Amino acid sequence: MVKKTLPLSQVYRWMETGPVVLVTTSVQGKDNVMTMSWHMMVDFEPPLIGCVIGNGNYTFTILKQTKECVINIPSKQLISQVVKVGNVSGRKTDKFQKFHLKRENASIVNAPLLSECLVHLECRVIDQKMARKYNIFILEVVKGWIRPQKEMSMIHHFGRGNFIVDGEKIHRASLKK
Amino acid sequence: MVKKTLPLSQVYRWMETGPVVLVTTSVQGKDNVMTMSWHMMVDFEPPLIGCVIGNGNYTFTILKQTKECVINIPSKQLISQVVKVGNVSGRKTDKFQKFHLKRENASIVNAPLLSECLVHLECRVIDQKMARKYNIFILEVVKGWIRPQKEMSMIHHFGRGNFIVDGEKIHRASLKK
Numbered sequence: 001m002v003k004k005t006l007p008l009s010q011v012y013r014w015m016e017t018g019p020v021v022l023v024t025t026s027v028q029g030k031d032n033v034m035t036m037s038w039h040m041m042v043d044f045e046p047p048l049i050g051c052v053i054g055n056g057n058y059t060f061t062i063l064k065q066t067k068e069c070v071i072n073i074p075s076k077q078l079i080s081q082v083v084k085v086g087n088v089s090g091r092k093t094d095k096f097q098k099f100h101l102k103r104e105n106a107s108i109v110n111a112p113l114l115s116e117c118l119v120h121l122e123c124r125v126i127d128q129k130m131a132r133k134y135n136i137f138i139l140e141v142v143k144g145w146i147r148p149q150k151e152m153s154m155i156h157h158f159g160r161g162n163f164i165v166d167g168e169k170i171h172r173a174s175l176k177k
Numbered sequence: 178m179v180k181k182t183l184p185l186s187q188v189y190r191w192m193e194t195g196p197v198v199l200v201t202t203s204v205q206g207k208d209n210v211m212t213m214s215w216h217m218m219v220d221f222e223p224p225l226i227g228c229v230i231g232n233g234n235y236t237f238t239i240l241k242q243t244k245e246c247v248i249n250i251p252s253k254q255l256i257s258q259v260v261k262v263g264n265v266s267g268r269k270t271d272k273f274q275k276f277h278l279k280r281e282n283a284s285i286v287n288a289p290l291l292s293e294c295l296v297h298l299e300c301r302v303i304d305q306k307m308a309r310k311y312n313i314f315i316l317e318v319v320k321g322w323i324r325p326q327k328e329m330s331m332i333h334h335f336g337r338g339n340f341i342v343d344g345e346k347i348h349r350a351s352l353k354k
Contacts, residue, residue, distance in 0.1 A: 010336075013336035014335075016335070016336065017214075018195005018333055037193040037195075038217045040217035040228070041214075041215045042313065043311075050311070051217070052219050052227070079347060080349065083351050086351065134227070134315065135219075136219065136227065156333070158191075159189060159354060160351055161349045161350055162347075162348050163348070164344065166344055167330070169342075170342060172256060172257065172340070173338055174337055175264045177337060
């Protein structure tokens with residue numbers, strides 16, 4: 001599916017639903033990817049995202065060093081890869097090769113986009129002061145991408161390999177963003 | 178529906194799915210409630226939750242003062258109240274009365290439980306250093322409640338009054354929490 005620009009003003013809509021995401025990083029020519037569910041929007045525009053990445057994870061080390069990543073939102077079709085990526089550390093395994101993950105270059109950051117995902121958010125770490133105590137990073141989204149398609153269902157993690165897929169859509173008049 | 182204890186070790190499962198929640202507070206005998214979607218788990222046990230509450234919101238002021246709140250997870254049946262609560266400030270309106278919200282006393286904190294919600298998390302603010310720059314509060318869940326029922330579907334906000342209801346459940350063997 002061809003990707004097009006996702007306006008930065010629209011980023012919060014995707015992230016505030018709480019989807020499982022795949023975080024890609026890259027250091028010294030080697031890419032890595034992890035599964036993440038602990039994240040939240042912090043501001044609308046420029047979009048700021050807070051996320052928690054355990055300090056034992058390889059991504060924690062890379063992120064502190066490179067200060068760049070891509071948040072990729074997978075559809076429900078990718079659920080098997082999402083679980084596999086979450087079960088293995090990238091320190092000794094090339095997860096792209098092992099789990100047949102297609103990737104392509106991002107436009108601004110060095111971390112790759114996962115070609116089969118619905119949305120990609122190219123991010124820079126703008127604050128890691130909270131990483132020491134809480135493993136919290138503050139990311140600024142510098143470029144957004146979307147691959148519009150008929151089936152845009154995201155998945156949400158309910159712990160221990162239990163997932164909830166997006167269901168019914170409802171609209172109610174609201175005065176708020 | 179009768180409530181029973183939700184073990185603190187299970188709190189993360191509900192919150193990491195990214196549901197819309199209703200945050201109740203209480204100050205000087207007056208209760209308030211707001212709608213919130215910007216939150217994330219920060220640690221498993223004791224459960225720590227990070228959340229973003231705009232500094233223009235009445236809840237921001239109360240939370241800084243009382244350092245207590247309850248996070249209530251509504252089911253899809255409460256969607257109309259969720260939107261109404263999100264559209265009005267509690268500074269001049271008693272939202273419990275106006276929107277017919279049933280409440281009851283919590284066990285540890287002064288903020289009330291919303292009786293029609295699925296899950297209630299009694300919380301104390303343990304860190305508000307990030308509130309000045311990012312409107313981020315770190316909450317510790319001190320008591321969890323659940324009202325088990327046939328229909329436990331949560332809702333997720335997709336911006337501007339668009340909601341996604343929990344759909345299909347999928348389980349995949351996972352090595353991780």
